[in-house]
Amino acid sequence: xxxxxxxxxxxxxxxxxxxxxxxxxxxxxxxxxxxxxxxxxxxxxxxxxxxxxxxxxxxxxxxxxxxxxxxxxxxxxxxxxxxxxxxxxxxxxxxxxxxxxxxxxxxxxxxxxxxxxxxxxxxxxxxxxxxxxxxxxxxxxxxxxxxxxxxxxxxxxxxxxxxxxxxxxxxxxxxxxxxxxxxxxxxxxxxxxxxxxxxxxxxxxxxxxxxxxxxxxxxxxxxxxxxxxxxxxxxxxxxxxxxxxxxxxxxxxxxxxxxxxxxxxxxxxxxxxxxxxxxxxxxxxxxxxxxxxxxxxxxxxxxxxxxxxxxxxxxxxxxxxxxxxxxxxxxxxxxxxxxxxxxxxxxxxxxxxxxxxxxxxxxxxxxxxxxxxxxxxxxxxxxxxxxxxxxxxxx
Amino acid sequence: xxxxxxxxxxxxxxxxxxxxxxxxxxxxxxxxxxxxxxxxxxxxxxxxxxxxxxxxxxxxxxxxxxxxxxxxxxxxxxxxxxxxxxxxxxxxxxxxxxxxxxxxxxxxxxxxxxxxxxxxxxxxxxxxxxxxxxxxxxxxxxxxxxxxxxxxxxxxxxxxxxxxxxxxxxxxxxxxxxxxxxxxxxxxxxxxxxx
Numbered sequence: 088x089x090x091x092x093x094x095x096x097x098x099x100x101x102x103x104x105x106x107x108x109x110x111x112x113x114x115x116x117x118x119x120x121x122x123x124x125x126x127x128x129x130x131x132x133x134x135x136x137x138x139x140x141x142x143x144x145x146x147x148x149x150x151x152x153x154x155x156x157x158x159x160x161x162x163x164x165x166x167x168x169x170x171x172x173x174x175x176x177x178x179x180x181x182x183x184x185x186x187x188x189x190x191x192x193x194x195x196x197x198x199x200x201x202x203x204x205x206x207x208x209x210x211x212x213x214x215x216x217x218x219x220x221x222x223x224x225x226x227x228x229x230x231x232x233x234x235x236x237x238x239x240x241x242x243x244x245x246x247x248x249x250x251x252x253x254x255x256x257x258x259x260x261x262x263x264x265x266x267x268x269x270x271x272x273x274x275x276x277x278x279x280x281x282x283x284x285x286x287x288x289x290x291x292x293x294x295x296x297x298x299x300x301x302x303x304x305x306x307x308x309x310x311x312x313x314x315x316x317x318x319x320x321x322x323x324x325x326x327x328x329x330x331x332x333x334x335x336x337x338x339x340x341x342x343x344x345x346x347x348x349x350x351x352x353x354x355x356x357x358x359x360x361x362x363x364x365x366x367x368x369x370x371x372x373x374x375x376x377x378x379x380x381x382x383x384x385x386x387x388x389x390x391x392x393x394x395x396x397x398x399x400x401x402x403x404x405x406x407x408x409x410x411x412x413x414x415x416x417x418x419x420x421x422x423x424x425x426x427x428x429x430x431x432x433x434x435x436x437x438x439x440x441x442x443x444x445x446x447x448x449x450x451x452x453x454x455x456x457x458x459x460x461x462x463x464x465x466x467x468x469x470x471x472x473x474x475x476x477x478x479x480x481x482x
Numbered sequence: 483x484x485x486x487x488x489x490x491x492x493x494x495x496x497x498x499x500x501x502x503x504x505x506x507x508x509x510x511x512x513x514x515x516x517x518x519x520x521x522x523x524x525x526x527x528x529x530x531x532x533x534x535x536x537x538x539x540x541x542x543x544x545x546x547x548x549x550x551x552x553x554x555x556x557x558x559x560x561x562x563x564x565x566x567x568x569x570x571x572x573x574x575x576x577x578x579x580x581x582x583x584x585x586x587x588x589x590x591x592x593x594x595x596x597x598x599x600x601x602x603x604x605x606x607x608x609x610x611x612x613x614x615x616x617x618x619x620x621x622x623x624x625x626x627x628x629x630x631x632x633x634x635x636x637x638x639x640x641x642x643x644x645x646x647x648x649x650x651x652x653x654x655x656x657x658x659x660x661x662x663x664x665x666x667x668x669x670x671x672x673x674x675x676x677x
Binding site: 097100101102103113114115117118123126127130131133134135137138139140144148149152153155156157158159160161162 | 502505506509510513514515516517518519522523525531534535538539542543556559560562563564566567570571573574575577578602603606607610611621622625626656
């Protein structure tokens, strides 16, 4: 009987005594799909007869295995957007993929504490006023100390410095146009307030997006061996290619050296670490003599200890601000609120300890503050708005 | 066998409601016999781990169906036998292709299976994102916060039945999304075989 033979071959395999011929015979049987039922039945029968393990099990390994299974369908909680949005979904996919790679078992415990609902004061009592989102606002400080407010300036040539014209374009961005390199080079500084962001085209054609509460100091013409600018806060760069003339960003003690490439530098001093995220090309990130090279899709983080750590990251999350979104991947409440502080020019205080919860998903930066806070409230946290002071209530 | 008393209909009923502790009991008690068997059958602890993972992932992702199963232990063994069979078939194929004993191909095999688990998680994450906001909310309250059906019903002011239906729908949607992405969970036919 073939059934008997199959059982015998599998028993031999289980005993560890099978001969090469017996192994070959089993393989031959396996190749024929017609034998599936016999093989399945034999495997099941042997399973019923299998003796229990006498040695104690490796409990830690088992627990880890169990968690990998039940963790497979734990997903990042989604912060719901008020308006339906195609674009955000695309960005969210990218975030979801990264999240998928980091197993969510740890997250499970972070998400465990659930706010038990106390009577909640009505929205109208808690939201005394609303606050408009930030917009395109910046101040340009020229070498002679004179200042041009860019959100009010008319759409034409703002000024001329040496041989460089400063032109404000239709969409509000500022373009530097160098007509010759004979005049002495002077330095300008573009500064965005809290609640402002701005786009700028440098004399070499490099495009810079400056996030809120940031500044960029740059020359009116790049005449030397390299193109050096100084950044505070956060900026996204699309560097124009100029062979043999590297572009250098100095930010909070770090040097980012590039040729032609797209990258984001987040150097807010109240964040945990300076982060350089590379979208295209290659950059070198250095501080205090240590240098690390980044590949596209990677992020370098420099903490206060001066260590440079490089990891793969969701680049869309890093440049979401430039595309008009806040995107969070398991961010804690203080991280979320720091971004809101800069964009809505608000001051955030916590009634008790900041609630232990994580936020994932996207929200439009074009929403008013109350719109944003209402979305966050769906996750169980409550806020109070009084003037520009926002209180995160004890949950 | 003494563990028979644990693998019963009541346990499956609890798992079908998303009770992780009940699933843990099933996992640990059945591994007492399943693990040594699978380890000897696939000839290495690493491969055994992958087979066990695949077996219990199937069970977990089909948990909404478990309440309908009449012979829980027979059913579980059938799922495990199916995973062993799949593994052996792959080993046989590799043996023919390489002309070497499949044991040497263990590393490559393990790597592909691990990648699959990661992909699986990504696909599930996608499937949950594609649910309607209400269903997603209910699903995540159940999974992420470990809330029971009546608790979710109270918090969202819904009937327990609509919550249950939403959870069943969500699991179905997840399996469907997995199937579209090449991770079939063909358990339905097994349920009928075992009846």
